[in-house]
Amino acid sequence: MKGGLVVDDEFIHGEEKNLTVRKTSLFFAGDGFTVYDCKGSLVFRVDSYGGPNNRETDELVLMDAHGRCLLTLRRKRPSLRRRWEGYLGERTEGQKPIFGVRRSSIIGRNSVTVEVYAECSEYLIEGNFGQRSCTVVEAETRRKVAEIRRKVDASTNVMLGKDVFSLNVKAGFDGAFAMGLVVVLDQIYGDDYVEDVVEI
Numbered sequence: 001m002k003g004g005l006v007v008d009d010e011f012i013h014g015e016e017k018n019l020t021v022r023k024t025s026l027f028f029a030g031d032g033f034t035v036y037d038c039k040g041s042l043v044f045r046v047d048s049y050g051g052p053n054n055r056e057t058d059e060l061v062l063m064d065a066h067g068r069c070l071l072t073l074r075r076k077r078p079s080l081r082r083r084w085e086g087y088l089g090e091r092t093e094g095q096k097p098i099f100g101v102r103r104s105s106i107i108g109r110n111s112v113t114v115e116v117y118a119e120c121s122e123y124l125i126e127g128n129f130g131q132r133s134c135t136v137v138e139a140e141t142r143r144k145v146a147e148i149r150r151k152v153d154a155s156t157n158v159m160l161g162k163d164v165f166s167l168n169v170k171a172g173f174d175g176a177f178a179m180g181l182v183v184v185l186d187q188i189y190g191d192d193y194v195e196d197v198v199e200i
Contacts, residue, residue: 011175023163071180129185132165145173
């Protein structure tokens with residue numbers, strides 16, 4: 001059963017998928033990512049070339065294993081709430097975003113609201129992205145659609161560092177959309193995210 005925003009049908013599966021996400025730089029938050037499936041095959045990559053100032057990058061691109069642009073994530077300026085917008089494929093002038101992400105103004109916590117423009121979908125991300133421990137649920141039904149977790153090395157039973165973590169995508173949810181949310185969370189919070197609830 002499909003649910004939520006569809007970026008690309010290719011990444012919607014009938015069973016849940018466990019992906020390994022690796023930050024491509026250990027020195028700067030948000031430098032980029034490579035994402036692999038359980039067989040070690042490349043699924044997604046996010047490249048950016050901003051060097052040490054990359055934290056202020058205005059546009060990032062989520063690509064598949066062949067370099068095809070799936071989603072463009074763009075910081076909206078000016079924006080007091082660090083608003084980001086997602087565009088299908090490679091963004092062109094005048095193109096309308098398919099979803100928007102912004103910090104909400106709930107007093108006492110830094111939560112994030114994500115609006116899916118073509119439909120009335122809303123999600124919550126509960127947990128701590130900085131510690132790589134979040135669950136994405138549908139706001140209305142509370143159904144889990146994705147989870148972000150620290151990764152444990154199966155051979156040594158040792159927990160890996162925060163630059164390598166797991167993204168579990170539930171059956172019927174678009175893995176490309178889920179990875180797009182990971183990229184935005186990393187840009188908004190990086191390793192500093194310590195709040196409890198994120199709204200999508």
